[in-house]
Amino acid sequence: MPNPKNIPDLGIFPFFNGLSPALLESWKEYFNRKSFAKRQRLVFPSTGSDVIFFVLSGEVKIAYSSEDGKEFTITILSAGEVYSEHSLAMATAIEKTEVLYLNMADFRSIMDESPEVARRLVRLLGTILRLTNDLIADLAFRETASRLARVFWRTLQAKNITMKQQRDTIHLTHEELASLSGSTRQTINEILRHWEQQGILELHRGYVVLLKPEKLWVKVSHDHA
Amino acid sequence: MPNPKNIPDLGIFPFFNGLSPALLESWKEYFNRKSFAKRQRLVFPSTGSDVIFFVLSGEVKIAYSSEDGKEFTITILSAGEVYSEHSLAMATAIEKTEVLYLNMADFRSIMDESPEVARRLVRLLGTILRLTNDLIADLAFRETASRLARVFWRTLQAKNITMKQQRDTIHLTHEELASLSGSTRQTINEILRHWEQQGILELHRGYVVLLKPEKLWVKVSHDHA
């Protein structure tokens, strides 16, 4: 059987996990595959409707940017994750990345064929909404140090789902951490150095090792200096 | 035919608009009706799963509150609108309010009976997500005056959909405006008085009349003092 578009088994995505292999096979025709270079913005042939994409490999940054060049990163997607484009947020490949994508109109066909997919999409959107709302609360109430601690928390959460390895290492630069916590490189640096002096973490080029993460989780819920 | 729970025709909600009357009639059994007094928090008999509610009359504030008593209002729902509870956001009646509600499990049954409902829910969640994401961008990039202008903008948008009457009057107190724009009463007051001096608006007790809204919409997209 030919597979000109080189679409892999959809069952590899948690989103489709456990669904009928026959259905999954038949849905392949809706999908397209595309790869992006590091730092390249994810753009898809415009179809009028929104696009949904699944990350096959690599990492994708979902971020807003302001008129004056600032950037706020909402989340970073890894292999296996889904994202549905909406709003003005921008998707950019952090490293070489491959994705499968389809437009919302086609996804609707899939939903019609399988109510279970509809349910899962609703659940997925609900989850994203939850996270997004929490982010709003963070920005509204918490000061930078607390938000940074929560960035660490979220990052580890996401990692624990996929890989159990590498205990408490966060592979993000200060610049990236600033973008994720809605602050600036300098301020983040100051906070990190402060925490390093307290023995809470170790700073390295390109990554941070958390030695006493518990000390930070206090800040995640409460609010102390 | 008895209607002990006193559930009105579901067709009155835009969400269900145009769906088969027979189906709508049959879904009534899933719904419950409840009314809340002014300032009362919306709580529903716990069913384990999330709750979806439809506002019959009144107004409902969806807000986050912080440990130290601050509050951030995400949105204010009016009659006809739907909301699906998630996260830690709190729903509170601003005035005497009546709602229909059901839990997510039951809503899933409805979705299974009608793919169209599933599609609409997905669209609804997508729209909310869009708005929520834009809110994040606001909080991350814009300063208070600009966010306040956007609160006006959003409020008028929402009003134009429902009622065309009352040109540019915003019925919110400074306190409420502060909560909606993630700031404090004092700061909001200062900005409003400044705009009043420029003849952009008129301040009244309990409401604001926009005289030259165009002057504010500039701030909505750009960023000037």
Place this chain on the structure above:
DNA sequence: GAAGTAATGTCGCTAAGCCGACAGTAATTA
């Protein structure tokens, strides 16, 4: 290994805006 680039460390200035405090005024209720 020289040049270039990316990441980090540090300082001081400045501004936005939070916060407490208090006063005045309008609406509501007793």
Place this chain on the structure above:
DNA sequence: TAATTACTGTCGGCTTAGCGACATTACTTC
């Protein structure tokens, strides 16, 4: 009509954190 409560107006102090500027250090590439 007195009392209470809700809303608005205003001020000064204080803190957080943004921003420019510059130095240093590590990786990368040719």
